[in-house]
Amino acid sequence: MSVQLNENGRELLNKIENRQATIGVVGLGYVGLPLAVEKARAGYRVIGFDVQQKRVDMVNEGINYIGDVVDEELKEFTAEGKLVATTDYSRIQEVDAVAICVPTPLDTYQQPDTSYVESSGKEISKYMHKEMLIVLESTTYPGTTEEVLKPIFEGTGLVCGEDFFLAYSPERVDPGNKFYNTKNTPKVVGGITPACTTIAAAMYSNVLEGDVHQVSSPAVAEMEKILENTFRHINIALANEMAILCNKMGIDVWEVIDAAATKPYGFMPFYPGPGLGGHCIPIDPFYLTWKAREYNYHTRLIELAGEINNSMPDFVIDRCMQILNKEKKALNGSKVLVLGVAYKKDIDDVRESPALLILDELEKAGADFNVVDPHVPSFRLNGRTIEPLQLNEELLEEADLVIITTNHSAFDYQLIAEKSKVIFDTRNALKEYSTDHAKYYRL
Template sequence: MNKLIDLKELLINKLNSKSATIGVVGLGYVGLPLAVEKAKAGFTVIGFDVQEEKVKNVNDGINYIGDVLPADLESLVTNGKLKATSDYSFIKDVDAVAICVPTPLDIYKQPNMAYVESSARAIAANFTKGTLIVLESTTYPGTTEELIKPILEESGLVCGEDFFLAYSPERVDPGNKDFNTKNTPKVVGGITENCTKVAATMYRAVLDGDVHEVSSPAVAEMEKLLENTFRNINVALANEMAILCHKMGIDVWEVIDAAATKPYGFMPFYPGPGLGGHCIPIDPWYLTWKAREYNYHTKLIETAGEINDSMPDFVVQRCAEILNKQEKALNGAKILVLGIAYKKNIDDYRESPVLPILDRLTSSGSSWEAVDPYIPKFMLHGKEVETIPMTAEKLNEADLILIATNHTDFDYEMILSSGKSVLDTRNSYDNLTEENYFKL
C-alpha cells in the first residue's frame, strides 16, 4: 500500500508542479490541440505518430490543424516544450500519456480498434512503473478495461498498483469559436479511484474547463456515446421533418424557429444534406455493435442513422425536381457544388455528406465542379479532385448551384445575382423568397 501511495503522490506532485513529461499518441484533430495545450500549460510534451509527415511538420513548427494557432505551435517547438517522434521507445521518458488515435468503423459498421490496440502495445513495450495512461479516442463501453488494461498488464505491471489507467473522452468541435480544448469541461473515469484522481489532476493542471470525475471508464465511454447519439437522433428528426415539410409545402426552418421560442422543453436542431465528421455519424454505431453482446437491438439509433444516411439521396432528388421545372434533366446537367467540408468554415471533409452527393450526381449522368475555399483538393474513391474558385463565369455556366456547406467566405450576393437556380441545403439566406431560390 505504501508503494502505491508513493507512486500516486509522486505523480500528482509532478503534475501539480508541471515537472512531468507528457506524451500524446496521435497528432491529428484531437491529439495535436491537446499536445499544444499541455505544452502551453508548462509541461514538456512528446507527440507520437506513425505518420512521418506529421512528425516532421510538428518538429518544423508547421501547423496543419485549424484549431491550433500556428504561432503557438512554432513558439512551443522553438522553446523545446513540444517535439514529435515516430519512435515509441521514448514512451519510457514520459510520466503520463494520452491515446488520441482514430477509431473508425469497418464496412460492416463495426468498430475497428486496430489503431488503439497497436498504440496500447507500443506503450506496453516501453512504459515504466508509475505512468498514467489515458485513452481519449471515442469507443464502445468496456474498451479501457477489456482491451487496453490486459495489453498493458502483459508488461508484468499491475493496473492500479504499478501504473494508472483511465478514460477521458475527447470533446472537439472544429471551428467552434467559443469552446475549444482549453475551456471545454472534461469527464474522467479511472480503473480505480486512484487512477481517476491522478488523471483528473493532469487535466486540471492543463485545462480551464471543469473536470468531472465518474466512477469507471465504462461510464465515461458511455457518456461520450450518449452525447453524440443525442445529436445524431435529433438531427435525424430535423431531417425527417424537412422531408415531410417539403412534401407539405411548409418551410421547415420557419417551423424550427417558431418552436425555438418555447423557453423550455425544446432544443433546436437543423436539417442538412446529411451528417459528417468523425464523431456524430460514426459513434452511435459503436453502441449498436456493443448492444448485440447483450442481445439488445438499438432500434431508435439505427433508424436515425438510416434517415441521416438517406439525406444525400433526398438532396439529389431535389436537384432533379428543380431542373425539371426548367425543362432540364439531371442527366447532362452542370451542377456547381459549393462546399465539400462537413460543416462551415473548416477544412475537414471526413465522412462529409457532400461526397455521397457527388457520387449520386455522377451516377445520374450530371457533371459537377466543386468550390471550397478551405479545401483545395480532396480524395474521392482514391482519386484526387481539385476544387475551383467561385467566379461569376462558373456560376453562369451552371444549370444548378448547390449550396452544400455554408462557408461564410462565399459571396452569397453574387450567387443569387447569377440568376441561376440555387438549392440551399443550409438555409444560408434565412427566410429569402426568390423564384430561383430553393431550400432543402
C-alpha cells in the same frame, strides 16, 4: 472525497502538480495535436507520437495542419523544445503520462475497429514503467479501457492502480467552433480505480480551463461520450425526417423550427441538412449498437436514425432532379455547381462528408459539375483528385443549378443570390439574403 495514494501515485501526482512531468500524446490528428499544444502551453514538456513521418516532420518544423491550433504557438513551442514529435515509441520511457488519441473507425460491417487503440497500447506496453499515467481519449464503446487496454498493460507484470494508473477521458472537439475549444471545454474523467481517476483529473486540471468532472469508472465516461453524440445523431435525424415530410406537404421546415425555438423550455433546435459528416456523429452511435448485441439488445432508435441520416444525400439528389425537371432539364448533362465539400462550415475536413456522396451521385447521373470550397484545396472522389475552383460570377451564371452543401462564412452569399439562376440551399445559408434574382429552393 480524499483518495489514498501509494508511493507510486504520490510521486506521480507530485510531478504532475509541479509541472515536472513529461507528457506524451499518441496520435497527432484533430484531437491529439491541439491537446499536445495545450499541455505545452501549461508548462509541461510534451512528446508527440505518430506513425506518419510527414506529420512528425511538420510538427518539428512548427508547421501547423490543424485548424484549432494557433500557428504561432506551435512554432514557439517546437522552437523552444517544449513540444517535439517522433515515430520512435521507445521514447515512451521518457514520459510520466500519455494520452492515446488515435482513430476508432467502423469497419465495412459497421463494427468498431479498435486496432489503432490496441496497437498503440502494445507499443506503449513495451516501454511503460512504474509511476506512469495512461489515458485513452479515443471515442469507443463502453468497456474498451478495461477490457482491451488494461490486460495489455498488466501483461507487463505491472499492476493497474498500484504501479501504473489507467483512465478514460473522452475527447471533446468541435472543429470550427469559435468559442469552445480543447482548453475551455469541460472534461470527463473515469479511472479504473479511484487513484487512477484522481491522478488523471489532476493532470487535466493543470492543463485545461474547463471543469474536470470525475465519474466512477471508465465505462461511465465511455458511455457518456456515446450519449453525447447519439443525442445529436437522433435529433438531427428527427430534423431531417421533418424536412422530408414538410417538403411533401409544402411547408417550410426552417420556419417551423424557428417557430418552435421560441419556446423557452422543453425544445432545443436541431437543423436538417444534406447528411451527416465528420468522424463523430455518423460513426460513434454504432459503437453502442455493436456493443448492445453482447447484451441481447437491439438499439432500434439509433439504427433508424442512422437510416434517415444516411438517406439524406439521396433525398438531395431527388430534389435536384425535381428542381431541374421544373426547368425542363434533366440532371444528365446539366451544369451543377456544388458549393462546399467540407462536412461542416468553416473547416477543411471532408471525412464522411455528405457532399462526397452527392458528388458521386451527380457523376453517376451524368451531371457536369464543378465544386467550390475555400477551405479544401483538394479532395479525392472515385480514385481521382479534384481541386475546387474559386467562386466567381461566370461559374454562377453558367450553372443550371447551384447547390449549397456547406454554409461556409467565406462564401459571397450576395453574389450567389444575385448571379445564380436556380439555387437549392440545403443549409438555409441564404436566409438573410434576397433571392428575388433566382429561383430559390430550400431543403
